[in-house]
Amino acid sequence: MHLHLLQHSPHQGPARLADWLTSMGHSHTVFHLDQGELPPRLADGDALIVLDGGHAGDAPAWERRERKLIDQALDGRKPLLGIGYGARLIAEALEAPVSRGTYAETGWHDVTLAPDSPFDLPETFEAFMWHREIFGLPEDALPLGGSEASPLQGFAWDGGRVVGLLCHLEATPGSVSAMLDHLSLPPGSATSPHAQTRQEMVANPRRFDRLAPLLDRVLTQWLRTATT
Numbered sequence: 001m002h003l004h005l006l007q008h009s010p011h012q013g014p015a016r017l018a019d020w021l022t023s024m025g026h027s028h029t030v031f032h033l034d035q036g037e038l039p040p041r042l043a044d045g046d047a048l049i050v051l052d053g054g055h056a057g058d059a060p061a062w063e064r065r066e067r068k069l070i071d072q073a074l075d076g077r078k079p080l081l082g083i084g085y086g087a088r089l090i091a092e093a094l095e096a097p098v099s100r101g102t103y104a105e106t107g108w109h110d111v112t113l114a115p116d117s118p119f120d121l122p123e124t125f126e127a128f129m130w131h132r133e134i135f136g137l138p139e140d141a142l143p144l145g146g147s148e149a150s151p152l153q154g155f156a157w158d159g160g161r162v163v164g165l166l167c168h169l170e171a172t173p174g175s176v177s178a179m180l181d182h183l184s185l186p187p188g189s190a191t192s193p194h195a196q197t198r199q200e201m202v203a204n205p206r207r208f209d210r211l212a213p214l215l216d217r218v219l220t221q222w223l224r225t226a227t228t
Contacts, residue, residue, distance in 0.1 A: 001027075002027045003047045004045040004047070004049070005017070005029065006066060007033065008053030009052075009183070010182075011182040012051060012084075012178075014028075014170065015170040017215070017219075018030075020170075034062070038062075042076060047081070048079070049080075049086070052085045053084070070082075070093050079162075079163075079222055079225050081164075081165070082163070083164075083170065085133075087135065088133055090162065094138035096136045096141075103194045104132040104185070104186040104194065105149040106185060107129060107200055108200070109194065110126055111124070111126070112146060117143060118160055120221050122214075127169060128171040128207075129147070129149075130168060131166060132188055137152055147167075149192075153167045159225060161222075169214050
């Protein structure tokens with residue numbers, strides 16, 4: 001399969017996603033929308049991934065074209081995956097509410113699977129967080145589950161063909177260091193009881209290793225919809 005990835009920031013790239021796709025024999029192209037590259041034609045790929053990288057202030061010029069592409073993907077039959085900001089765009093396109101959460105959530109937090117979750121994941125697992133914005137559950141979607149600060153950490157729609165993830169299963173030590181070095185923390189992080197320090201985020205490399213099999217489960221389950 002050939003996948004298209006939409007990137008919005010030079011410091012929030014595919015991270016472990018790229019390694020996974022290559023290891024599974026899939027090819028991919030990253031479109032750097034923030035650098036002026038146009039979104040791809042949906043027909044030129046087999047699946048679409050919309051990465052994190054939220055913006056502040058006025059909507060950038062490329063967002064209208066990106067939203068149109070997401071609408072086309074939702075109306076089509078190709079797998080669509082969004083992470084962070086990408087998941088929020090998908091939730092909005094499915095007419096779910098998107099808003100600022102009560103607290104910023106950064107670092108490592110436990111996620112508890114919802115009773116009706118369709119995701120092939122442990123009942124409780126630890127994931128990396130980097131957000132303040134949250135979204136509601138789209139109509140006809142099934143929930144992933146939630147953390148203490150964010151009751152909805154993701155959803156699956158249309159039999160799992162469309163997936164939105166608030167948490168970051170693709171995070172690596174390098175990707176987290178890049179965000180910490182170049183990006184501002186999500187608003188409210190300084191006073192949030194759910195925000196960790198840089199030292200806490202990077203202290204234990206094994207945490208990142210434990211994300212790898214979780215990402216593998218989600219991506220394998222998601223891309224399986226392309227052949228069913």
